[in-house]
Amino acid sequence: MKVCHMTSAHDSTDVRIFRKECVSLAAAGYDTYLIAQGESREDRGVHVVGVGPAPKGRLQRMTTFARTVYRRALELDADLYHIHDPELLPYACKLKQRGKKVIFDSHENVPAQFSIKTYLPKPVRRLASIVYKAAETNITKRLDAVAVPCTFDGVNIFEGRAKRVCILANYPILEDFQQPRERTQGKEEICYVGSLTYSRGIQHLVQATFRAGKRLLLVGAFADREFEERVRRMPEYACVTYLGEIPNAQVANAISGCVAGAFTDLNIGQYQHVDTFGVKVYEYISLGLPVLLPDAPYTRAMVKKYKFGVYMQPENVDSLAKAIGYLCSHPEEARQMGENGRRAVEKEFNWKTQEVKLLALYRELQGE
Incomplete structure (x- = not known):
């Protein structure tokens, strides 16, 4: 055929x-x-x-x-x-x-x-x-x-x-994400991979990471120049390491040493109604990273079942900063969440x- x-x-x-x-x-x-x-x-x-x-x-x-x-x-x-x-x-x-x-x-x-x-x-x-x-x-x-x-x-x-x-x-294709390497001791860095837009919660994520006193690794392209300039002018941007767009084959290596992966879509459009996660979430957990997720019915059900992350209100900078701080200050619990996520990917996702x-x-x- x-x-x-x-x-x-x-x-x-x-x-x-x-x-x-x-x-x-x-x-x-x-x-x-x-x-x-x-x-x-x-x-x-x-x-x-x-x-x-x-x-x-x-x-x-x-x-x-x-x-x-x-x-x-x-x-x-x-x-x-x-x-x-x-x-x-x-x-x-x-x-x-x-x-x-x-x-x-x-x-x-x-x-x-x-x-x-x-x-x-x-x-x-x-x-x-x-x-x-x-x-x-x-x-x-x-x-x-x-x-x-x-x-x-x-x-x-x-x-x-x-x-x-x-x-x-x-x-994700499981073969693209092998078992993760060991975390870098003392490296309290959160990562985000994907399109960098307001609706994806990037502005709030930068503010929250700075407020939590941690580093943020951004991988992807800004959707438009005006939004990029606005984010770069924020004093909180000092906490960001920006890699820009990199080949898909290099993403896993770039983020696998981070504490957690962020998925911070705001409650607009379809984002809070989908019964799935953005592909970046599955890529994070494929690498054994715990994930920061927006609070929604599907998220609550999956976190309860698989215990691979924490949820928060992405529009609320304090809520997001608290979640970031929690994962960084509870390394053993974060490690267990990462292992749970990896098993979920191998079995189902x-x-x-x-x-x-x-x-x-x-x-x-x-x-x-």
Whole structure:
């Protein structure tokens, strides 16, 4: 079966799309193609078809570049197409009209996320969310399946909006995160890996770490220059070591000696409603790091079950500083939390458990 993954918004090395889904399919014997920005290559059994650099402007990417991705995909004449971006949904309909099987991989709850789209004026965001959800529903009802990383407040958001739904969690590849090295004695450093934005709680995290008298290691890129300049001007930024964006293969080594990993998403958009954690949390616990988590029903349930971290109010600097101080002043308890998290990853929170579901979905569609 010839399958083609399509993305106009992600790089061809994207971990979820390429390393997890495409590589798993190729290893299972599918003739697997990935169309994405960048150059063409043969990589781990996957035929990567590059369509050049993505345009810098968002509008151009969502229109002309998305059309380029579609046209290149059409030339392959695959049996099944797996799309990864909302802007490709109109082309999903065209592919169905040609008799192809189509999966939409919704990486997030897009309608809920409109509330944090800063490039849209605030009065427009709610209307955009309503219009998008109606259009998304109209299209996904015609497709063969939707993949989504989790439920939201216990609800399958595509229930009644798709023929079949596959919950495909974005758990880490266990082999990428070997047993952690020993902690550096006396090094009381918290780490954060990912996009550096206000909604991710970065401003509050910097203030809280400084207030706790500890160091903060930031790995990732600031979303916009204005926010970066504002954070850098804060006197509390003195506690930060900023590495910027580094290759994914180097992240584990950079953070494995820290006391804990921070996940500080604020209570906006979808963040406090997802029944999963950001992939960075699973990467932290893969390395045996305890985690700082925002207080939410799912967080409470997982911390109670696996005991791999502590929760706090990320909007409350005092609450966050207290949690940081607690983990730093209780090294033996923090070490035990790290071991608990590592065991949870080995047992449940790893990509192999999700690969089984992905391949089952493909076999089901192949058999129709």
